Amino acid sequence: MSQGRLEELRNQLDEVNLELLGLLSKRARIAQELGAEKEKQGVPKFDPVREKEMLEKLVASNEGPFEHETVRHLFKQIFQATLTLQQVDHKKHLLVSRKKKQEDTLISLGDVTIGGGSPIMIAGPCSVESYEQVRTVAAALKEAGITVMRGGAFKPRTSPYDFQGLGIEGLKILKEVAAEFGLKTISEIVDPAHIELACDYIDVIQIGARNMQNFELLKAAGDVKTPILLKRGLAATLDEFVHAAEYIVSRGNTQVMLIERGIRTYEKATRNTLDISAVPILKQETHLPVLVDVTHSTGRKDILAPCAKAALAAGADGVMVEVHPDPATALSDAAQQLNIPQFHDFYAEVKKSGLM
Ligand code: PEP
Ligand code: MN
DSSP states (O other): OHHHHHHHHHHHHHHHHHHHHHHHHHHHHHHHHHHHHHHHHOOOOOOOOHHHHHHHHHHHHHHHHSSSHHHHHHHHHHHHHHHHHHHHHHHHOOOOOOTOOSSOEEETTTTTTEEEEEEEEEEEOOOOOHHHHHHHHHHHHHHOOOHHHEEBOOOOSSSSSSSSOOOOOOOOOHHHHHHTTEEEEEEEEGGGGGHHHTTOOOOOEEEEGGGGGGGHHHHHHHHHHHHHHEOOOOOHHHHHHHHHHHHHTTTTTOOEEEOOOOOSSOOOSSSSOOOOTTTHHHHHBBBBOEEHHHHHHHOOOOGHHHHHHHHHTTTTSSEEEEBBBBGGGGGSOTOBBOHHHHHHHHHHHHHHOOOO
């Protein structure tokens, strides 16, 4: 073959490549339009029956030189790339996404603002056990300048034989003690039927890790105006976490905060593995406040301060930590709760870093 002929064929290939690219782009734009229409109508983007039909039509028209299998393979790749494109478009349209709303969402609890650039320390017992227990912690927190107290009244325990929490009675204790000390409160709700009722007792409703994908609970949380603190699931990806938050926001409750609380890995040195990288990723991808629960993520008291500092350095809007007047006798999470002097030391060390 002469050098001239080679050159000519190469030029032809280059031209066909450009034509193919033009056609692929055209196809992608049509598919994007189709995807947007499907989104409007609420029908799924991926339609396996339609994909099979398209492949069959193509194979029926295939006159070679490619084998039918090769044609199928090539077009499946094209279909997959188009679907990925539609999924990226879909993500940009999530209500919680930073692309949808640039400004940070701020959560106002009276005079307290979460997400406004000055990080918050949230502390309190794992469980509400008694009026006296909560009152003792509240007095210490107030003295330390803490404004938001946590305390579980409905406890989702691994064993049904473990302390399940005081229920509504616990919420009443929180309300009474919070009123006395002028504190705001956070408590977990596990039953969609309790969401409305909880709004009368607490300032923030926590949805726990075990319930991150309890979609009926998320929907109920989306139907009220009370701020929601959504914990990351035990083995949830960030994508699943973000979509769980979307469930709440899509129902009308825009007051949502995310909290990283550690995920399951093979590591045994800590109770869970604190995923610090979740903080900047969630801050970048969503406009919601992002907090870090240092207690449940680590499950050990000796590394709480460095982990809290790491969280704040990574951009967290706040830290949550468990405090109990007498951790040894606590009805839940006895091993990981700080006593009051330990909390004071922890808080002082975190503040000393200048990160809060
Ligand atoms: C809690 O914060 O009380 C709790 C049970 O944590 P998690 O849902 O993260 O396990
Ligand atoms: Mn706990």
